[in-house]
Amino acid sequence: MFFCTLIAALFLSLVAQHFFGAVPPWGARVFLMPIIFLYGALSFSTAGMLFLAFLTGVMWDLLHAQWIDDATELGVGWSVLVYAVLGALMSGMRPLFLRKRWEVHCLFSGVATSVLVLLEYLMISLRREPLHFDFSGVIWGRIVGAGVVALVLAPFAFFSLSYLAGLLGHQHYRPEKEENQI
Amino acid sequence: MRMRSKFIAAGVFLVAFLILVLGAGNPSSLRSLQSGFLGFLTPFLRSGSALERKFSAFREGLKKLEDLEDESVALRVANRELSATNQTLRGMEAENNRLRKALGYRGRAEFKLVPAQIIGRDISTWFNQVVIDRGSEDGVRRDMPVLTEEGLVGKTTLVSEHSSVVILISDENCKVAASVENSREQGILRGDRASSGSAPLVSLFFLSKQAGLKVGQKVLTSGVGGVYPSGILIGVVQDFRVRELDGAATLVPAVDLTGLQDLFIVVSDPR
Numbered sequence: 001m002f003f004c005t006l007i008a009a010l011f012l013s014l015v016a017q018h019f020f021g022a023v024p025p026w027g028a029r030v031f032l033m034p035i036i037f038l039y040g041a042l043s044f045s046t047a048g049m050l051f052l053a054f055l056t057g058v059m060w061d062l063l064h065a066q067w068i069d070d071a072t073e074l075g076v077g078w079s080v081l082v083y084a085v086l087g088a089l090m091s092g093m094r095p096l097f098l099r100k101r102w103e104v105h106c107l108f109s110g111v112a113t114s115v116l117v118l119l120e121y122l123m124i125s126l127r128r129e130p131l132h133f134d135f136s137g138v139i140w141g142r143i144v145g146a147g148v149v150a151l152v153l154a155p156f157a158f159f160s161l162s163y164l165a166g167l168l169g170h171q172h173y174r175p176e177k178e179e180n181q182i
Numbered sequence: 183m184r185m186r187s188k189f190i191a192a193g194v195f196l197v198a199f200l201i202l203v204l205g206a207g208n209p210s211s212l213r214s215l216q217s218g219f220l221g222f223l224t225p226f227l228r229s230g231s232a233l234e235r236k237f238s239a240f241r242e243g244l245k246k247l248e249d250l251e252d253e254s255v256a257l258r259v260a261n262r263e264l265s266a267t268n269q270t271l272r273g274m275e276a277e278n279n280r281l282r283k284a285l286g287y288r289g290r291a292e293f294k295l296v297p298a299q300i301i302g303r304d305i306s307t308w309f310n311q312v313v314i315d316r317g318s319e320d321g322v323r324r325d326m327p328v329l330t331e332e333g334l335v336g337k338t339t340l341v342s343e344h345s346s347v348v349i350l351i352s353d354e355n356c357k358v359a360a361s362v363e364n365s366r367e368q369g370i371l372r373g374d375r376a377s378s379g380s381a382p383l384v385s386l387f388f389l390s391k392q393a394g395l396k397v398g399q400k401v402l403t404s405g406v407g408g409v410y411p412s413g414i415l416i417g418v419v420q421d422f423r424v425r426e427l428d429g430a431a432t433l434v435p436a437v438d439l440t441g442l443q444d445l446f447i448v449v450s451d452p453r
Contacts, residue, residue, distance in 0.1 A: 117307050
């Protein structure tokens with residue numbers, strides 16, 4: 001039940017992001033999807049995390065793939081891999097999360113969001129002509145700014161999702177519980 | 183046991199990923215998938231956009247009645263002026279067609295414009311796109327120009343049944359063939375990657391080094407390339423610089439791309 005709820009939350013966050021303007025002064029964007037996905041990576045097993053990574057990546061790429069002649073500028077599916085890697089890293093910090101120590105995870109949400117934006121920028125820089133990597137203040141402002149915004153929003157998102165998980169009777173995935181059952 | 187289930191999960195993930203990548207290799211099926219997803223997203227974007235407009239209308243409603251009355255009077259005057267100008271231009275267009283016909287030229291059909299509203303702004307950091315509430319059911323197709331009464335906005339890229347994605351001229355991937363008013367200079371216009379969201383700028387490249395454009399000169403579409411009709415205002419020159427091989431100019435777009443709400447799609451090309 002909570003898994004379906006999280007999928008719905010991912011979709012709704014994608015819709016909601018269309019109505020948040022760029023944050024001045026550099027135009028950093030508000031990203032909710034990565035935060036919700038990363039919460040899911042903590043909350044579910046590896047299989048669940050990979051499924052969410054696939055879904056999140058596909059939704060993002062389908063909406064943003066730009067066409068140049070008969071091919072997309074960035075291959076559809078690159079986000080899936082990035083989300084899977086970030087999800088795997090976040091899953092590794094599950095023990096702290098289960099002990100209600102969220103600080104590291106909120107910080108990682110900010111870092112992960114900045115990494116997503118940076119990777120996207122590097123890929124389009126490699127793809128577009130002329131080949132050049134412009135790392136002016138505005139560019140860094142957008143990359144870091146997106147992470148800062150995510151860092152600020154993460155505690156609220158984590159709290160809300162944890163509350164929702166409690167309401168729905170969801171137990172966060174515990175690897176040692178699975179081992180005990182075996 | 184735990185490792186085994188992880189390997190299985192990873193294996194299934196990789197297979198799904200490979201299917202996705204292989205499927206995405208076929209342009210038509212990928213476009214259909216994108217279009218389908220956009221169509222699925224559209225009702226939610228419309229609802230969100232309607233809520234946003236209600237909220238804006240509520241804020242507007244808090245203005246004093248006097249301000250609203252003044253605004254209403256000014257709009258009525260502007261409307262009458264525009265109608266009169268439009269009338270004159272229609273007459274000139276008819277005369278132009280008659281003369282072209284007399285000279286054996288092909289007559290210019292009128293633009294057929296479909297009005298649209300923006301229901302979603304792009305959420306990506308590096309792409310400048312908007313989602314509008316018109317799609318294939320309204321006669322919209324891919325690569326149709328989009329404009330307002332002020333000038334060029336961009337072109338449609340992805341079209342679903344009831345919505346479309348429009349790439350703005352401030353996007354680096356939106357290239358427009360342009361010419362400079364009162365000059366023989368022609369170039370290619372492109373958005374700037376680091377263009378700030380609040381004041382996007384665009385650049386015109388491949389001008390001659392001796393172009394010497396002046397601040398305030400207008401830049402229009404040249405019609406080359408087959409996508410944009412000629413004569414649509416794009417922007418005005420902000421500065422001109424000489425590069426190693428060519429000249430380039432920075433333009434301020436004629437249309438306020440950040441505050442855009444209503445626009446038109448050119449669904450029939452006059453050519």
